[in-house]
Amino acid sequence: MLRLVGVYKTYAPPYHALENVSFSVEKGEFVFITGPSGAGKTTIIKLITREEIPTKGRIFFGNHDISRISPRKIFLYRRKLGIVFQDFRLIPYLSVYENVALPLIIRGKKKKEIQRRVNSLLQEFEIVHKAQDLPSSLSGGEQQRVAIARAIAGGPELLLADEPTGNLDPFLSKKIMKIFKRLNLKGTTVVVATHDTSLVEEFGGKIVELSYGKIKRVR
Amino acid sequence: MRRLLYGMKIFLRDLASNSGSFLLPLAVLSLSVFVLFWFLLARHSLSLQIEKLGSHLQARVFLAPGASAEEVISAIRSKIKLTGWRYISPKEAWREFSNLYPDLASALGEENPIPPNILLLFPPGEDLGKIRAALNDLRRIKGVEDVVFQWEAVRKLRSLKGKFETVGGFLVLLLGLASALIIGNLVAVGVASHRWERKLMELLGASPGFSSVPFIFMGGLISLAGSFLGLGLFLSSYLILRVKFPGFFQPLPPLYLWSVPLAALSVGLLSSFISTREF
Numbered sequence: 001m002l003r004l005v006g007v008y009k010t011y012a013p014p015y016h017a018l019e020n021v022s023f024s025v026e027k028g029e030f031v032f033i034t035g036p037s038g039a040g041k042t043t044i045i046k047l048i049t050r051e052e053i054p055t056k057g058r059i060f061f062g063n064h065d066i067s068r069i070s071p072r073k074i075f076l077y078r079r080k081l082g083i084v085f086q087d088f089r090l091i092p093y094l095s096v097y098e099n100v101a102l103p104l105i106i107r108g109k110k111k112k113e114i115q116r117r118v119n120s121l122l123q124e125f126e127i128v129h130k131a132q133d134l135p136s137s138l139s140g141g142e143q144q145r146v147a148i149a150r151a152i153a154g155g156p157e158l159l160l161a162d163e164p165t166g167n168l169d170p171f172l173s174k175k176i177m178k179i180f181k182r183l184n185l186k187g188t189t190v191v192v193a194t195h196d197t198s199l200v201e202e203f204g205g206k207i208v209e210l211s212y213g214k215i216k217r218v219r
Numbered sequence: 220m221r222r223l224l225y226g227m228k229i230f231l232r233d234l235a236s237n238s239g240s241f242l243l244p245l246a247v248l249s250l251s252v253f254v255l256f257w258f259l260l261a262r263h264s265l266s267l268q269i270e271k272l273g274s275h276l277q278a279r280v281f282l283a284p285g286a287s288a289e290e291v292i293s294a295i296r297s298k299i300k301l302t303g304w305r306y307i308s309p310k311e312a313w314r315e316f317s318n319l320y321p322d323l324a325s326a327l328g329e330e331n332p333i334p335p336n337i338l339l340l341f342p343p344g345e346d347l348g349k350i351r352a353a354l355n356d357l358r359r360i361k362g363v364e365d366v367v368f369q370w371e372a373v374r375k376l377r378s379l380k381g382k383f384e385t386v387g388g389f390l391v392l393l394l395g396l397a398s399a400l401i402i403g404n405l406v407a408v409g410v411a412s413h414r415w416e417r418k419l420m421e422l423l424g425a426s427p428g429f430s431s432v433p434f435i436f437m438g439g440l441i442s443l444a445g446s447f448l449g450l451g452l453f454l455s456s457y458l459i460l461r462v463k464f465p466g467f468f469q470p471l472p473p474l475y476l477w478s479v480p481l482a483a484l485s486v487g488l489l490s491s492f493i494s495t496r497e498f
Contacts, residue, residue: 049422072427079424089419093232106425154424 001027001189002048002158007057009043009213017043018213021057025158025191025206030184032200033193035210041193044210045162048191049083050074061158079107082156082188086163088147090135096146097122097131103154121149125179141172148179152188159183161192165199177203240408241441244401248445248483249452251394255479256453256471258387264469265380269373276341278354278368281334286362292337294360299353303340312336334364347374395486398442403490406438410495431495435488442487446480 002025009018018040025031033041046052047059050066058065061077069077090099100121104114122128125145127138135143144164151159161180165173177192177199184190184205194200200207209217282291288306295301307315312333317324341350354366410417417430461468 051422075421075424075426075429078422081422081424083422089415091416091419102420103423106420106423106429150423 001025001029001062002191003060004044004047005058005060007044007047007054007059009040009047009052010055016055016213018047018054021210021213021215023208023215023218025189027157027189028184028187029189030181030203030205031191032203032205032207033191033210034195034197034200034207035216036195038212039195039210040213041195041210042162043213045083045160045191045193048158048160049081050077079154080157082151082154082159084144084147084151084159084161084164086166088135088143088167090143090146090150092135095132095134096127096138099135099146100149100153103150107154117153118149121153125149140168141175144168144172144176145179148176148183152183157189159188159190161190161194163194164192165194165196170198173199174202240405244398244405244441245445245448247401248398248442249448251398252446252449252479252483253452253456254394255391256450256457256475258391259475259479260453260457260468260471262380262383262387263471263475265376265383267469269376269380270343272373272376276343276345276347276350276373278339278341278350278366279336280339280357280363281336281365281367283362283364284334286364288335288337291360291362295337295339295357298356299339299350300342300345301339302342305338305340307336307338309333309335347377398445398483399486399490402438402442402487403494405441406434406491406494407497409437410434431492434495435491438487438491438494439484440487442483443480445487446483449483450476450480 003022004024005022007018007021008016010016021040021044033044035041043052047054048061048066050069053067059067061080064077066077091102094102097118100118101114104117109117119128119131122131125148127142127145127149130138130142130146135146138146144167148161148164151161159180164180165176168176173196180190180192181203207217207219208215209219280291280295282288292304292306295304309331312335313324313331316333351368354368357363357366413434420430421427457468457471
């Protein structure tokens with residue numbers, strides 16, 4: 001499904017943020033990208049979402065080299081992705097319902113379909129009673145659940161999470177990881193970038209270990 | 220529709236949290252529209268006045284004693300384009316003179332100082348300089364004693380209208396440009412302050428158009444609000460002045476009333492569109 005082939009990313013030569021990184025993610029897999037801060041986890045996520053372009057190497061989604069997609073067409077590729085951020089990135093003046101509905105509005109879905117999908121997601125993530133609340137009134141765990149609901153609202157082929165538990169306590173972190181695991185069991189391919197090795201050990205899956213921008217180990 | 224609602228939400232939120240930044244663009248826009256309306260009204264009134272005067276462009280060719288009116292008129296028609304002409308006999312000329320200047324006529328007694336003449340009528344809007352040159356040529360025609368025309372008022376009005384249009388056109392262009400820049404700047408500030416939301420929406424799969432729509436909508440809304448405010452100011456001042464100076468200002472055709480807000484909306488949308496692309 002996703003293949004990184006000899007990827008380099010250089011911000012300030014001669015130092016490479018990523019150096020000759022190659023790995024693949026198969027459909028339905030649960031993959032952890034792990035490593036200490038500055039190892040290049042976020043850079044990989046940014047390259048996959050095409051926020052950044054590799055300095056060298058290629059990234060394939062299916063058979064398409066995503067570096068070659070024109071900037072005006074990139075939204076079509078991004079509609080296949082769901083992204084969860086460490087800092088949640090919920091729009092503060094939109095209600096929980098509106099935040100979750102945003103990807104569906106973007107995709108031009110009909111009002112009834114949006115209602116059905118959003119209500120079902122809010123129920124699934126146990127935040128239906130907060131539907132009309134603003135994100136600022138939610139706890140960290142609730143905000144992250146809203147962010148995950150938003151990420152999967154559009155039915156992504158690949159769910160990317162960049163340090164999704166970075167702002168949460170260990171109890172909430174496990175709860176969020178269980179949600180990812182559940183989504184993966186339902187068939188969504190999940191890639192989680194985290195520095196939390198205890199979570200990686202506990203939840204298993206394929207692990208891509210990074211160190212100083214290089215792949216240390218894939219297991 | 221949902222995009223527009225989202226745009227409306229952003230706009231109202233920005234308006235509520237930072238209403239001061241919207242005041243200057245609104246003031247400049249409404250002032251521009253106000254000035255534009257007064258310019259259009261003045262131009263329209265001038266045009267009507269010129270049209271009224273211009274439809275009566277005429278000259279008189281006085282005949283020398285013994286001259287044949289037919290021969291003179293055929294010579295004149297070969298030189299100037301006319302919409303009509305009329306021969307005025309000495310008797311008729313005297314009657315006209317007596318009606319216009321009864322005191323002078325009674326002082327003159329029975330002596331008729333007015334020679335027979337031909338009244339020439341010219342097409343409205345004809346170039347005055349051209350007619351004047353042609354009329355001067357008529358003086359050389361055999362049988363013509365004198366040629367009289369008095370179009371100073373029309374000439375001055377036409378020249379005033381020409382100058383007015385140049386200055387007004389420049390002013391409208393300047394105000395239009397200022398409005399476009401100020402709306403563009405407002406939208407650019409809006410885009411900058413919502414940069415992370417735009418970025419987020421792009422990551423969620425929004426097309427470049429989708430993330431720009433709220434800001435283009437914001438620019439359009441500001442320009443419409445400014446133009447309606449300007450229209451309101453103009454109509455208020457127009458109604459007050461019309462009561463004070465009845466008959467001086469002609470009513471503005473309805474075409475102007477809706478085309479100016481439409482033009483302002485176009486300027487607003489275009490400058491917002493450029494801003495969202497640039498920033």
